[in-house]
Structures are given as C-alpha cells and as structure tokens.
Amino acid sequence: MQWQQLVRDVSVSGRYATSAEAERVVLAVLTVLGGHVSGEERCELARLLPPQAAEVLVQQVPLTQPLTAPAFVDAVADRLAPLSSPEARWATGTVLTLIADRAGESLTRRILAELPRGYALLFGRAELTPALAA
Numbered sequence: 001m002q003w004q005q006l007v008r009d010v011s012v013s014g015r016y017a018t019s020a021e022a023e024r025v026v027l028a029v030l031t032v033l034g035g036h037v038s039g040e041e042r043c044e045l046a047r048l049l050p051p052q053a054a055e056v057l058v059q060q061v062p063l064t065q066p067l068t069a070p071a072f073v074d075a076v077a078d079r080l081a082p083l084s085s086p087e088a089r090w091a092t093g094t095v096l097t098l099i100a101d102r103a104g105e106s107l108t109r110r111i112l113a114e115l116p117r118g119y120a121l122l123f124g125r126a127e128l129t130p131a132l133a134a
Contacts, residue, residue: 001102003050014094027056028079029095032072034060041110048102069118089122097124 004019011022030049034057037045042062046054067075077088100108100123112119120127 001048001050003052006050006053006098009098010094013098014091024080025091026053026095028076029092030056031060031079032067032075033057033096033099035063036066036072036115037111038062038114041107041114044107045099045103045111048107049099066115068116069122072119072122093122093124096122100124 007019007023007026010016010026011019014022014025016022016025030053034042037057042058046058049057066072073085073089073092076092077083077085080088080091083091103111108123108125112123112125117127
C-alpha cells in the first residue's frame with residue numbers, strides 16, 4: 001500500500017472533502033496509536049503500512065499504561081482540534097478500521113489484546129465477551 005492510497009481510502013471511507021483533511025486524520029490517529037502498539041505487533045504493523053505511515057507509528061514512545069478507548073479518541077480530538085468528540089470518534093474509527101482490514105484478523109486480535117477493553121469497535125470489530133455462567 002502506498003501513502004496516497006491510504007489517504008485516498010481514508011478520504012473515501014471517512015467522507016472527507018479533501019485529501020489534506022484525510023491526511024491530517026491519518027497522521028493524528030497513527031501518532032496516538034504509535035504509543036499503544038509495541039513489540040512484534042508494532043514491527044509487523046509498521047511493515048504493512050506505507051513508509052510515511054510506519055515512520056509516524058514507530059517514532060512514538062510506547063506508553064507504559066495505554067489510554068482507555070474514550071481517552072484515545074480524546075487524544076485524537078486534541079490533535080485535530082477543533083473536532084468534536086463524535087467527529088474524532090468517526091476519524092479514529094475510519095483509520096483504525098482500514099488499518100485492521102489491512103493487518104488481518106490475527107494481527108488485529110493481537111493488537112487488541114494489548115489494549116484495554118473498548119477498542120474493538122474503533123477497529124471495526126465486535127467486542128464479544130463470554131456469557132456469565134448461571
């Protein structure tokens with residue numbers, strides 16, 4: 001995947017008016033995501049992304065304690081100010097869903113396993129929990 005293709009995909013999927021707006025969204029989400037993915041998953045994800053996107057991802061220092069999903073969206077909103085929280089959720093979900101589709105189920109599951117509960121929907125996946133025994 002090339003950088004322009006990623007930006008185009010985000011532009012179409014997120015219904016952004018310009019490629020500049022879509023590029024800004026991609027950079028913001030990847031910057032925040034870079035602090036949340038580490039180890040082999042980080043390396044594997046970086047290999048799947050265009051070089052410009054991979055660079056943004058790996059330049060971030062991994063956090064010792066990942067943000068909750070709502071705090072992650074708020075961090076994206078801060079980078080995209082003056083976006084509202086619903087707009088930031090849309091932007092985050094657009095980028096992370098495309099990344100998850102590119103990464104495939106196995107890598108996406110491993111990334112989600114590193115994160116607190118609540119991220120699955122941002123990656124376009126259902127978050128299923130086991131039923132409680134009666």
